[in-house]
Amino acid sequence: HIVAAASSTSKDAMPRVAALLDVGQLSEIIAVESADTFKRPIYAGNAIATVQSQDAVKVITVRTSAFDKAAAEGGSASVEAVGTACDAGTSSFVSEELVKSDRPDLAAAGIVISGGRGMGNGENFALLEKVADKLGAAIGASRAAVDAGFVSNDLQVGQTGKIVAPELYIAVGISGAIQHLAGMKESKVIVAINKDEEAPIFQVADYGLVGDLFEILPELEAKL
Ligand SMILES: Cc1cc2nc3c(=O)[nH]c(=O)nc-3n(C[C@H](O)[C@H](O)[C@H](O)COP(=O)(O)OP(=O)(O)OC[C@H]3O[C@@H](n4cnc5c(N)ncnc54)[C@H](O)[C@@H]3O)c2cc1C
Known part of the structure; x- marks a missing residue:
């Protein structure tokens, strides 16, 4: 197999x-x-x-x-090194550019803090980064935030982005569309910060903060 x-x-x-x-x-x-x-x-x-x-x-x-993490060692399967790949035909390898980040990998992070359209612009993601620095969290985003150009698309969480299930997921300025929930609703604890108390994200949240993220995020950062 x-x-x-x-x-x-x-x-x-x-x-x-x-x-x-x-x-x-x-x-x-x-x-x-x-x-x-x-x-x-x-x-x-x-x-x-x-x-x-x-x-x-x-x-x-x-x-x-x-799935739970498997032990990195101790399995019984044999590991074989594979030689060079087969003939790539008309394609040739030119270069590879990997995103370098000091933050944990989004898909494997224990804590994820994501921003949505409510963040307003890319510069305001600095507010999330300050909280993420204190928590050792990865940064994520909704598709609306990605499509608006606030952040790059490798941060997108959801049906057409990354599927995450961290211990703690903090959704900031995200309404909770079904396609976003598809990528994070298995998180162990979900915290939502949104000024609209009717936002669907509160239906999946364990803790909800109704209010303006521009007031709540600096307060949260100061208290951490
Ligand atoms: C085929 C398909 C695939 C999709 N895949 C994905 C996907 O993978 N991931 C994904 O995220 N979406 C996906 N979408 C898009 C999805 O339907 C939503 O459009 C998107 O998730 C909305 O993003 P958002 O919550 O950031 O924006 P919005 O729905 O606009 O919500 C913004 C929220 O911010 C709040 N807000 C605004 N200002 C403030 C403030 N100052 N303080 C606090 N709260 C504030 C508002 O109350 C609102 O609830 C997909 C859609 C389709 C059709």
Whole structure:
């Protein structure tokens, strides 16, 4: 069987592997029921499908946030170093630019603080960064904040962004659209800061602060 974390690289590569093997891909599983049966979210996480595969070789991507961390050592599988990749045909590797950040990786962070359209602009994300520095948190964002150019798209949390499930998720100026919730609603503790007490984010929040984020964030930072 061929198994990979549901990262952007494997979401790109694994369907091609499945197609070449002429098998169906099992995408983003969240539970293993038996050797051939798995659970996976559908409709942006609003329903969970139990799927059974009769393919001899199973091609699986895994939503890592749904599983506990495995021990880094001690497994029984053999590890083999692979030589150079096969002929890339007309494509050639030019360069790679990786985002460098001192912050924890968004998908693996224990605490995530995300900003939405309510942040107003990219400069105001400095307010989030100050709180994140004190908490050792990763920064995330809603798609509206990304689309408005406040922050880069690798910070997007949600159905079409990263799926996170940290110990603590703080949503600031985010309304709580279903596509955003799909990326963070499995977080252990959710805190929402929003000036609209009717905002849907409060329906999933464990703690809600109704008020102006421009007053609350500096106060929060000062108290930490
Ligand atoms: C196919 C599809 C995929 C999508 N994928 C994603 C995705 O992956 N991730 C995602 O996030 N969205 C996604 N979206 C978009 C989603 O539907 C919403 O449009 C988006 O999440 C809204 O972002 P927001 O909450 O920041 O903005 P808004 O909905 O505009 O909410 C802004 C919030 O800020 C509050 N606010 C404003 N000013 C202040 C203030 N001063 N103090 C406190 N609160 C304030 C407002 O009360 C409001 O609740 C997707 C949509 C589609 C159709």
